[in-house]
Each structure stands twice: as C-alpha cells, then as structure tokens.
Amino acid sequence: MKFLMFSATSRVLFYHVLCLVLVTSVVSNNPARAASPQAEFSRQGMVASRSGWASQVGADILAKGGNAVDAAVAVGFALAVTYPSAGNLGGGGFMVIRLADGRLITNDHREKAPLAADKDMYLDAEGEIVEGLSTRSHLAVGVPGTVAGLLDVLAAYGTLPRAQVIQPAIDLAQRGIILDRDLAQQFQRRLKDFAAYASSMAVFSRDGQAWRQGERFKQPDLAATLKRIKKYGKAGFYGGKTADLLVAEMTANGGLITHEDLLAYESKWRKPVTGTYRGHTIVSMPPPSSGGVLLVQMLNMLETLDLGTMGYGSAASIHAMVEAQRRAYADRAEYLGDPDFYPVPVARLISKTYAAQRYADFDPQRAGVSSVVKPGKIPLESMETTHASVMDAAGNAVAYTSTLNLSYGSKIVAGGTGFLLNNEMDDFSSKENVPNFYGLLGRRANAIEPGKRMLSSMTPTIVLKGDQPLLVTGSPGGSTIITTTLQIILNVIDHGMTLNDAVASPRFHHQWQPDRIVHETYAFSPDTRAVLHRMGHQQLFTIPAFLGRGIGDANSVLRTKEGIFGMSDPRNAGRAVGVPVTP
Numbered sequence: 001m002k003f004l005m006f007s008a009t010s011r012v013l014f015y016h017v018l019c020l021v022l023v024t025s026v027v028s029n030n031p032a033r034a035a036s037p038q039a040e041f042s043r044q045g046m047v048a049s050r051s052g053w054a055s056q057v058g059a060d061i062l063a064k065g066g067n068a069v070d071a072a073v074a075v076g077f078a079l080a081v082t083y084p085s086a087g088n089l090g091g092g093g094f095m096v097i098r099l100a101d102g103r104l105i106t107n108d109h110r111e112k113a114p115l116a117a118d119k120d121m122y123l124d125a126e127g128e129i130v131e132g133l134s135t136r137s138h139l140a141v142g143v144p145g146t147v148a149g150l151l152d153v154l155a156a157y158g159t160l161p162r163a164q165v166i167q168p169a170i171d172l173a174q175r176g177i178i179l180d181r182d183l184a185q186q187f188q189r190r191l192k193d194f195a196a197y198a199s200s201m202a203v204f205s206r207d208g209q210a211w212r213q214g215e216r217f218k219q220p221d222l223a224a225t226l227k228r229i230k231k232y233g234k235a236g237f238y239g240g241k242t243a244d245l246l247v248a249e250m251t252a253n254g255g256l257i258t259h260e261d262l263l264a265y266e267s268k269w270r271k272p273v274t275g276t277y278r279g280h281t282i283v284s285m286p287p288p289s290s291g292g293v294l295l296v297q298m299l300n301m302l303e304t305l306d307l308g309t310m311g312y313g314s315a316a317s318i319h320a321m322v323e324a325q326r327r328a329y330a331d332r333a334e335y336l337g338d339p340d341f342y343p344v345p346v347a348r349l350i351s352k353t354y355a356a357q358r359y360a361d362f363d364p365q366r367a368g369v370s371s372v373v374k375p376g377k378i379p380l381e382s383m384e385t386t387h388a389s390v391m392d393a394a395g396n397a398v399a400y401t402s403t404l405n406l407s408y409g410s411k412i413v414a415g416g417t418g419f420l421l422n423n424e425m426d427d428f429s430s431k432e433n434v435p436n437f438y439g440l441l442g443r444r445a446n447a448i449e450p451g452k453r454m455l456s457s458m459t460p461t462i463v464l465k466g467d468q469p470l471l472v473t474g475s476p477g478g479s480t481i482i483t484t485t486l487q488i489i490l491n492v493i494d495h496g497m498t499l500n501d502a503v504a505s506p507r508f509h510h511q512w513q514p515d516r517i518v519h520e521t522y523a524f525s526p527d528t529r530a531v532l533h534r535m536g537h538q539q540l541f542t543i544p545a546f547l548g549r550g551i552g553d554a555n556s557v558l559r560t561k562e563g564i565f566g567m568s569d570p571r572n573a574g575r576a577v578g579v580p581v582t583p
C-alpha cells in the first residue's frame, strides 16, 4: 500500500528505479547475464523471445511449414502461458509484419478505454490524482485487444488453421511447465501483490504458498479459456463464457468493462511508420504507439552526424543521442496520442526537414536543458511488456510487442479465466503535465476518452536492407523501449556490431523529463562520465548493481549472408530457437 501513498513528486523520483525493475518484471541474479550467450543460428527460420518455451513453440510451427506470421501468433498465445508477467490474453500489443512479397503491414491491438471512462476518472474532488487507481484497481484495466489482434493477423496472413497455432499454448497450460528459477522467483516476489485477489492467488500460488522451482505449474482455467478461443475464435473471448467471467469480475469490483465494450473491440490495420537511415529502410509502429515516430525522428536527427567515427560509447556519441532523445520525447508529450481521436502530425514529425530544424540548435559541446527545450513547432497544418522477433526462410519477418503494462499488469486474474488483466489505463495522461508511472508527461493528445487507445512506447521494428529484412527488433521497458530499439539499430548500422554485441552492449536512456541520463552499470567509463558532466549532463543515474539487471529486453533476429541469427537479451532468461536444418 505504500506505493499508493506516494505523491506525484515522489513518483518522479522513484520512477527510474521502479520502472526499470518492475516493467521488466524480474529482479534476478540472472546467470544469463554473467555469461552472455552466443546468438543462435539457422538458415531455416528463427524465433527470439523472453520465454524458451514460447520460442520453441514458434520454431516448431516454422519447422512444420508455417510462416513467420503463424509462428508469431503461436508465440503470442504461448507467452500468455509461459511468461505471464507480460505475455497475455488480457492485454494488448502491436505487430509489424514484412511479407516475403514486400508488403508492409501493422496490426494495432492496443487496449481501449472502456465506454464509461472519463478524462477525470483518476482525480479526487480536489482535482488531484488518486495514487494507485490507474495501476492497481479494476479501474486500471483497458479493454483487452490481444486475442482480436492475434486472430485477425492469423486469418489475414497466416497459413495454418487456428487450432494448430493455439494448441501448443493449450498443451503448455494444461500439462503444465516445470518452473525454472526465473519464473519461480517472479512468483515468489509477486506473492504479496497477488494476495489482494483470491482469483490471482488461485493461479499464482499453491494453496497460498509461493510456487517453487522444479514444481509443475498447471493453468487449467487458462487452458479452458484458450480452448474456447480455439473453438469459437474471437467469440470465444469477446463473447460467451469468457466475456461473462470478465464482466462479472468487473461488476463485482467497481471496474468499467461491459459486454458492450468487449463486443465493440476491433483490432486495426494501420499504415506503418517508415523512414530511412543510412540507406536502410526502417519499418515501425505508428500511433497509438509513439515508438515508430520517435524512432524515425531520432534516426533522422542522428543521420546528420557520423556516429561510427565518433565511436561506440564515446562521450560525443552519447551526447548526440541524448540530445536527439530529449527533443523527440518533448514532442511525444505534446503531439502523440490515438490517431482516431487526435490529429497526430505523423508525416511532419518524421520528415527529414523537421529533424534538421529540430536538431539545428544541437551543440556538440553542451547539454541542452529540458526545462527550456519545448516541443518543436511543427507547421500548423497540422514495468511489463515483452518483445518477440521472428523470421522465416522465405523472407517473412514479424516484430511483435505485447503488454499488460506493468509487471503482471493489474495483478488481477479475472476470476475463472486464468488470465491477468492489464493496467494499461495508466498509459493515458490522467492529468496534464503530471507524470505517469514511467515519468512520461502528456497533454490533450493523450487524455482519457471513452473508446480511445492509450499512447504507447512499444516499438516493434523491422529494418530492411535493399528490399530484404535485415533486423527484427523491439523491447519492453516502458519509456525506455524506444531508446533501446534505437541503440540496437545504431549498434548494427553505425558500429557494425554482431547481433550478440548489439543486443548485449550496455544501454542508456533520456526522455526529456526528468532531465537525466539513466544508464546501465557499465555503460559509461569514469572518463566518459567526466566529459558528459563537463558538457552539462549533470544528472547521470546509474541503475544500481544490486538490481542485477538493466534496460530493456531486446530479443532480436538478424539476417546476414550466412543465414539467420537470433539473440535473446542476456539481461534476462529468454531464448532464441532456430529451426533445425532438415536433412
């Protein structure tokens, strides 16, 4: 309950530590971190995700002749079983697809505000935010989009029947998985959060005790929900028994989601955000994610400099990247929101002309000051998420990021369904210029409105070289998602790193407000820190070593002349699985 008592100011102070711990779900002394694994290799296809079970499901689907879309959808359902802190049926996500014939597609299955939502729903009588209401209550839950999105994508671009793609997730839920250290530690750590909800304890504890490593973790209610989806498709989730259980959970506990909300939910096909960077094509997610727009905007600014010559990790290159981040995140707060409700000026924000104007005051010697860096003047016309990357041998590629928002979302299992509900409503701007959990600010563009999608930072991205997919990447990490994705791309393109190095290299992050650079323990050498200080970067915040982890979880796939490499982020316990070569 302490969290509920934090004032808005203390939220800002604590958010860096909290979001970096919580959004990526597990604080662990993860052995994977000490020994950075080599990338997996295959010529037949590759899946990299936060869960080895889920990656194996995807690789098996590819091996049986499914395409990358079939595999990504199967991974999405499997993650709901084997990585419940972020994989989900009760949340939302974005998928970016490049088909072998060159078509570029995105599917938006972001959660929506319930029809009864109101812009002041998290404010008290004095107009102050009621702490915790948008993160830890039934009012925090947005209308889930994942099931609609996965099934729409499968129907449109998959090749295998729904039953075949969902069955592996059903098997994992029904037969159970032997808990590894990673998951057992997560459940142990979250037990006190789940304790507030009998329905959550029924899944995530064994008679009130924490599950232990080596025990078989079965999820019969989740298996039953998945079977209904397998049998009835979207109607098995947005209607029938699943919908009845979800609405009953809401009605009994002051939540807003109704049958009408569920029946009205639709995933959306959106035109991808595209840009170019040093001869490569960047394909990423448009609003309601801010990810693609900010990524392309920052790349446009940085393309004017020679980061490769400046050198990876040099104070000069870090400074240049931080200044691009400062400007892009200032624009995020002003201009980004759900395009169905607010005229987001995407074309202008991602134009090279605008980037040149926006970066014109960049001083290579001197840090900007966020309090004086305002959102750019565009012409008037206008902690948990998870990422999986998939590529098949034919040249289909899928970048998929999915979320419940914070780790285990609202911590509430909808009674009898076996799945957790998101707390995505916190991604709206509950009050102008008051930070959300990630310290992000927002205004009118991202205010709560009935049926609106909350602004996201998820950045599933495909980089093309010529007309072929080169890199599939993305990450969890709330506000740090976009800068993590940026760094992977720069590491590959500007610094010529292997996939191992590009994913494992230390990361940093700046988001305009608060005006500070957050960085992983070994990201900056003492002399780099000294140079950055002299440039005016006064606040450098090191993620404490005791947290044992870092920024993001960028499970990525890279195609080279040799074949396809897959790398799960060594900061966590994911796995990349390649399709074995058939004799």
Ligand code: GLY
Binding pocket: 384, 385, 403, 404, 405, 406, 424, 427, 455, 456, 457, 458, 478, 479
């Ligand atoms: N919930 C994190 C995001 O969508 O940005």
